[in-house]
Amino acid sequence: MATPIAGVGSGLDLESIISTFVKAERSTRESSINTRELDYTAELSGVGTLKASLSKFQTVLEKLSDPTTFYQNKSTYSYQGSSGDTSNILSASTAGVVTGGTFNIEVSQLAQGSRLDSAAGAFSSSTDTVGSGKLSFGAGSDTFEVAIEATDTLEDIQSKINSAEGNFGVKANIINSDNGPILTYTSEVTGDGNTLTVSNDNTSLDAISTSMATAKTAKDAMISIDGQTVSSASNTFTNAINGIELNVNNLTDAGQPLTLTVGVDTENVTKLVNDFVDGYNELQSTLSSLSNPVSGPLAFDSSVRSYESQLRSITGSQVSDTSGAMSMLYDMGITMNAEGKLEISSIGKNGQPSGAERLENAIKNNLEDVGKIFAGADGIAKQLNDYTETYLASDGVVTEREAALKESLKKVDSDRESLDRYMENYEATLRQRYTALDVTIAQYNATSSYIQSVLKPVEKKD
Known part of the structure; x- marks a missing residue:
């Protein structure tokens, strides 16, 4: 159904008036929604940046949290x-x-392992049968047994041995030589004194056990x-x-x-320590940018400031269980500058060795303490890794913050739909009111025209 044009009856530009009111009403309400959407989107982007930075730093921390990393x-x-x-x-x-x-x-x-071969000419075909009973295989302390039926051919026996439960590495094969089939047993058990032996509980099986010749003995x-x-x-x-x-x-x-x-491998340890310093500084720069009070998308997020504070606290702490010669990053030449970033200085001060020299000396002469400072029970990398995990875990701070912001953005979409419905009702109400006004004015205009026509003076005729 077409919307009637307001002002037709009165001649007033009521459409412009309605449009102005609708725009003004929408602008105020929509501006609030847009502001919230921009804020939530910026925060969500900031949380994504924080998550990526923490994950990247954690990759370094996981290596440094493993004591074996230092003992290579x-x-x-x-x-x-x-x-x-x-x-x-x-x-x-x-x-x-x-x-x-x-x-x-x-x-x-x-x-090498050992090998047993059956006698040449003992069999005419791989389908020969040999008897019944039980074969016992042994090599060193390893043993297993195979039950042989009277109807079993050499091929059946081969299959039974190879698939026997407890087989410790014996492979049975049949070589079809010019002198007839040769049954062979090859044992993977190596070492002096571990040559394969095969016994039986029925002499009918001698040809495939006790009468076989040792072709190769086990050796050290x-x-x-x-x-x-x-x-x-x-x-x-x-x-x-x-x-x-x-x-x-x-x-x-x-x-x-x-x-x-x-x-x-001092080169690898030195690289890992430098990776830690670089990773720390990169994360610190990201945290400072995100929490910047003027331009940071997470300027008012207490969780970022909390992580940043804990990051510095752990990094500057002492570690127990070291020899006493070193217990802090500072002792191995890693210091924190005025910007809150770590550095390994290349220049010594007041006659003292540089940070690079102290680090080289620590890795070369006191690697055990270096490992404990990073990966000990209360090591710095271990503490930071555990703390970072509380942010990145499925129920962690970052994950929950991310979920909350996504939910807020869904609420923004819902509020937009509500606003559209509200504006439809608002405009309908305005049209109803101005239509009534239009009708009233039209009626007044009609009455006025009638009165004017009645009161109009009568023209005199000559």
Whole structure:
């Protein structure tokens, strides 16, 4: 239904009057909604920036909260005049900080498992049957058993052994040689004295157990470290050098030792400390920008100021359980400047070493305390990581603030819809009132015209 045009009867420009009132009413109310929407959107953007910054900083904190991060070693290898990756021959790994040093290592023998073969000509076909009973397999302390039925062929026996419960690494195979099928058992158990044995409880099974020949015996791995012979039941030497695990994969040439050098990976620790300083300063800049009283989108958010305050408090605190030589970031050369940012100075003052020199000395000579200051029970990185998690957790400060702002923005959308409905009613009410006025004025105008016509003087005729 078309909306009637107001003012037709009276001749007044009532449409302009109605339009002016509607615009004025909407402007006041809409301005409030727009302001709230802009504020909520800016805050939500600020919370998003805060969340991203905290997450980025937490990535650094998680590394520094792990004590093993600081107790890493660096291994270098040289073989036949070339340095680089020698994992095809030997690789080394460490647990904790080791004394380190340089070692000449020769690999003369790799650990191997054992193998048993059935006698040539014992079988004419892989479908031969051999008897019934129970086979018992053993290698070192490992054992398992397989039940054999009278109707089982060599192929059936092969399948039963390979799928047997408790099989410790025995593989049965059939080689179809010119002398007929050969049944083989290969054991993965290495080390001297661990050669595979197979027994039975029925002599009909001798051909696939006690009568099989040993084609390969189990052996230890053998290496020489600076002229000292060391053996291992496997190709892994767990403590041939204190704190260092060696894994051998191939033999070295006779008289050509591989040179292994192990030392503390100070470069990696230094990088991690610098990453912490950089991450802290980047986060501090973000917090200052977000909480700026004039331009910050989270200027009135107490949670930001609270985090910033706690950040500085934890960073400047002392850590217990150290040797006493160091207990704070300051002791290792990390200081806080007037802007609240961390720095590692390159210039010493009053004859004292620079921050960079103090850090280098701490990592080189007191790595254990460095690790405790960051990752100890009350270490700085650990405390900051735990505190940051209270902001980023699913029920944390940032998550709840983000959810509240999104809900507020939904309320803004709802308020806009309510405003549209209100303005429709408001305009309808105005039209109703001005239409009545229009009718009244039209009636007055009609009455006035009638009276004028009645009272109009009669023209005289000549």
